[in-house]
Amino acid sequence: xxxxxxxxxxxxxxxxxxxxxxxxxxxxxxxxxxxxxxxxxxxxxxxxxxxxxxxxxxxxxxxxxxxxxxxxxxxxxxxxxxxxxxxxxxxxxxxxxxxxxxxxxxxxxxxxxxxxxxxxxxxxxxxxxxxxxxxxxxxxxxxxxxxxxxxxxxxxxxxxxxxxxxxxxxxxxxxxxxxxxxxxxxxxxxxxxxxxxxxxxxxxxxxxxxxxxxxxxxxxxxxxxxxxxxxxxxxxxxxxxxxxxxxxxxxxxxxxxxxxxxxxxxxxxxxxxxxxxxxxxxxxxxxxxxxxxxxxxxxxxxxxxxxxxxxxxxxxxxxxxxxxxxxxxxxxxxxxxxxxxxxxxxx
Amino acid sequence: xxxxxxxxxxxxxxxxxxxxxxxxxxxxxxxxxxxxxxxxxxxxxxxxxxxxxxxxxxxxxxxxxxxxxxxxxxxxxxxxxxxxxxxxxxxxxxxxxxxxxxxxxxxxxxxxxxxxxxxxxxxxxxxxxxxxxxxxxxxxxxxxxxxxxxxxxxxxxxxxxxxxxxxxxxxxxxxxxxxxxxxxxxxxxxxxxxxxxxxxxxxxxxxxxxxxxxxxxxxxxxxxxxxxxxxxxxxxxxxxxxxxxxxxxxxxxxxxxxxxxxxxxxxxxxxxxxxxxxxxxxxxxxxxxxxxxxxxxxxxxxxxxxxxxxxxxxxxxxxxxxxxxxxxxxxxxxxxxxxxxxxxxxx
DNA sequence: ATGAAAGCGCTAACAG
DNA sequence: CTGTTAGCGCTTTCAT
Numbered sequence: 001x002x003x004x005x006x007x008x009x010x011x012x013x014x015x016x017x018x019x020x021x022x023x024x025x026x027x028x029x030x031x032x033x034x035x036x037x038x039x040x041x042x043x044x045x046x047x048x049x050x051x052x053x054x055x056x057x058x059x060x061x062x063x064x065x066x067x068x069x070x071x072x073x074x075x076x077x078x079x080x081x082x083x084x085x086x087x088x089x090x091x092x093x094x095x096x097x098x099x100x101x102x103x104x105x106x107x108x109x110x111x112x113x114x115x116x117x118x119x120x121x122x123x124x125x126x127x128x129x130x131x132x133x134x135x136x137x138x139x140x141x142x143x144x145x146x147x148x149x150x151x152x153x154x155x156x157x158x159x160x161x162x163x164x165x166x167x168x169x170x171x172x173x174x175x176x177x178x179x180x181x182x183x184x185x186x187x188x189x190x191x192x193x194x195x196x197x198x199x200x201x202x203x204x205x206x207x208x209x210x211x212x213x214x215x216x217x218x219x220x221x222x223x224x225x226x227x228x229x230x231x232x233x234x235x236x237x238x239x240x241x242x243x244x245x246x247x248x249x250x251x252x253x254x255x256x257x258x259x260x261x262x263x264x265x266x267x268x269x270x271x272x273x274x275x276x277x278x279x280x281x282x283x284x285x286x287x288x289x290x291x292x293x294x295x296x297x298x299x300x301x302x303x304x305x306x307x308x309x310x311x312x313x314x315x316x317x318x319x320x321x322x323x324x325x326x327x328x329x330x331x332x333x334x335x336x337x338x339x340x341x342x343x344x345x346x347x
Numbered sequence: 348x349x350x351x352x353x354x355x356x357x358x359x360x361x362x363x364x365x366x367x368x369x370x371x372x373x374x375x376x377x378x379x380x381x382x383x384x385x386x387x388x389x390x391x392x393x394x395x396x397x398x399x400x401x402x403x404x405x406x407x408x409x410x411x412x413x414x415x416x417x418x419x420x421x422x423x424x425x426x427x428x429x430x431x432x433x434x435x436x437x438x439x440x441x442x443x444x445x446x447x448x449x450x451x452x453x454x455x456x457x458x459x460x461x462x463x464x465x466x467x468x469x470x471x472x473x474x475x476x477x478x479x480x481x482x483x484x485x486x487x488x489x490x491x492x493x494x495x496x497x498x499x500x501x502x503x504x505x506x507x508x509x510x511x512x513x514x515x516x517x518x519x520x521x522x523x524x525x526x527x528x529x530x531x532x533x534x535x536x537x538x539x540x541x542x543x544x545x546x547x548x549x550x551x552x553x554x555x556x557x558x559x560x561x562x563x564x565x566x567x568x569x570x571x572x573x574x575x576x577x578x579x580x581x582x583x584x585x586x587x588x589x590x591x592x593x594x595x596x597x598x599x600x601x602x603x604x605x606x607x608x609x610x611x612x613x614x615x616x617x618x619x620x621x622x623x624x625x626x627x628x629x630x631x632x633x634x635x636x637x638x639x640x641x642x643x644x645x646x647x648x649x650x651x652x653x654x655x656x657x658x659x660x661x662x663x664x665x666x667x668x669x670x671x672x673x674x675x676x677x678x679x680x681x682x683x684x685x686x687x688x689x690x691x692x693x694x
Numbered sequence: 695a696t697g698a699a700a701g702c703g704c705t706a707a708c709a710g
Numbered sequence: 711c712t713g714t715t716a717g718c719g720c721t722t723t724c725a726t
Contacts, residue, residue, distance in 0.1 A: 020504060033713050034704080035705080035712070036712060038704070038705060039712085042705080046711075048711060063498070063502040065479050065503065066703085067702090069417075069480060069702095069704090070420050070703035070705090071704050071705065073414075073416050073417050073703080073704075073705095074703080074704050074705045074706075074718045087441065087445070090441075091437065094437075097462065105469070111462075112460070113460035113461075114459075115444065115448050122452075131412045132413055132415040133415055134415075151410070152410065155410040156412065238641055238645040238646065239641070239642075239645040268642065269642070275647065294612070295584070295585035295586075295612065295616070297586070298585040369718095370719065370720065379696080379697090380698080381697095381719090382696070382697060382721085383696060389721085393695075393696095394696085398695080414718090414719055414720070415720095416719085416720090417702090417720040417721090418719075418720050419720090420703065420718095420719080421701075421721040421722070422702080422720080
């Protein structure tokens with residue numbers, strides 16, 4: 001098993017015992033104590049040049065990869081942040097995840113993603129799993145509503161960031177977007193364009209609900225007739241959009257002249273159905289989407305939509321979490337990220 | 348700080364020391380040894396009823412969540428699988444991730460997702476991070492090409508599943524799809540519909556490259572003129588599709604009469620541009636996409652595309668990994684998942 | 695049915 | 711600059 005140390009240097013694998021190489025084996029091979037190996041990895045400047053070389057060679061030969069769970073256990077630093085996202089479907093959160101992941105990596109922190117799905121019952125499981133890994137931060141897509149979840153998060157002492165939404169009482173930190181104001185702004189936009197008979201096609205996720213709220217409030221405030229709303233279950237699809245606008249357009253007069261969709265995919269379905277039905281956009285019907293997904297600027301007619309800077313949310317959250325991971329306090333624990341109504345051709 | 352033990356039972360949080368509740372504190376509160384708490388959690392049937400009750404009450408009061416890193420360290424069971432995916436963008440992998448996550452959860456295994464992005468240099472980092480957590484399995488989206496990555500994975504002794512692609516020499520297990528055959532099949536399909544002047548609009552990811560390969564080979568075999576191919580950088584977009592078909596249609600005769608796009612989003616862009624240019628689909632140009640994303644069946648004209656059962660890939664991989672995690676061998680270490688050419692209106 | 699001792703792989707704290 | 715000792719929070723193994 002133990003080959004004479006004279007075997008050719010490069011070929012790795014063979015010095016290893018089944019299971020995994022440990023720091024002991026590297027130390028033995030390099031002829032140093034295991035602490036020297038640990039230092040060579042974590043603070044190389046504190047190790048003498050030649051020693052460092054030998055250790056590095058041993059690491060290379062053995063293919064040693066440090067056990068982060070063990071290191072984290074001892075140092076109480078897991079170098080891990082867990083992000084909980086509702087679903088990997090949909091491009092909406094893709095940019096944010098990318099930015100979060102990248103910004104954390106730059107600071108030497110790993111991102112672990114947990115998919116909560118849309119099932120409420122498993123959110124609890126997921127939370128326990130997340131906390132059980134003792135991450136140095138938890139990123140929440142949206143705000144935590146369940147009382148049980150709030151308690152668990154609050155009492156575990158891990159820094160938390162809630163995002164994408166607004167709340168009176170953040171658990172800890174917040175990178176928020178005023179969805180209510182967003183809905184309100186879209187309503188004003190449509191009103192400003194001369195539309196009076198508004199409609200809403202909306203998924204049933206919490207954030208869409210708040211946009212709806214703002215939209216309806218503002219419509220009332222502007223003295224418009226109450227917008228007719230069509231509810232759908234998330235995640236919303238192209239087919240749902242087609243079917244929803246079809247049903248909306250067949251309703252009794254007054255005929256709607258503008259619709260705000262809770263996702264760009266929904267809006268795309270609306271556009272498709274309008275074309276099929278010979279309804280001119282924006283002539284007969286103005287359409288506004290949400291998300292500014294890649295296709296929004298490229299479809300014909302180009303989709304007017306609302307853009308939220310997901311990358312910024314990811315970056316800001318990463319910075320907050322990283323700061324807290326270093327034991328420092330975060331000055332602005334509550335940050336507001338804006339939105340932009342991107343005016344194109346459909347409204 | 349230490350309130351008298353007479354404070355009301357329900358209110359949790361306050362018995363905890365800063366940092367996190369440990370099993371010791373639960374044991375002390377319940378008046379048992381820490382082993383009993385451990386058993387109450389992992390093999391409750393081996394603990395006497397009344398004792399179990401007391402322990403559970405203590406767990407509830409303290410809000411104790413076991414440290415999985417510590418447990419995993421000792422038991423050499425992390426109950427963790429790491430999945431490496433190129434990007435969370437795009438719905439293509441969403442179903443697969445969902446199915447994988449769900450199937451693992453049913454078996455008591457957590458899924459940790461790592462985003463590799465399209466940068467090659469960080470794949471190495473990501474791999475070290477993954478191995479460092481000592482997962483019981485690693486799920487790869489695609490096959491591992493880099494020699495360095497292959498060595499690292501091979502020597503770490505962790506069960507690996509490669510997916511979505513084909514390879515002569517799988518690292519360990521494979522849930523594959525013959526992308527070459529897929530491309531070939533699409534070519535035959537188009538040929539069967541009477542098209543002779545084929546084109547390809549293709550992203551530059553490895554799997555798209557193999558589909559292209561199969562497509563071109565078969566075109567040659569069928570005696571067709573060499574399909575003109577337009578290359579793009581992944582991830583492919585709607586705008587790229589528009590621009591690509593525009594350039595393809597302006598090329599010198601013979602004019603192309605069918606195009607295979609490496610993604611449905613690309614195909615959607617092609618459809619849009621054709622409408623703008625007054626090119627009839629499928630009359631003047633047949634269009635085939637890839638992925639069968641939600642909108643494919645719902646756009647007008649409905650998109651002919653190719654469907655791969657991502658859910659099946661996720662489920663099968665989960666089963667393999669779970670089996671290996673239990674120390675059992677997997678009989679069929681190489682599984683082939685099929686594909687379907689979904690014939691709709693565009694071709 | 696419960697407890698005591700040992701140790702998983704690593705790093706903090708202190709020698710030398 | 712390098713090594714020794716102790717112990718992170720938990721589970722294994724062996725007692726009782």
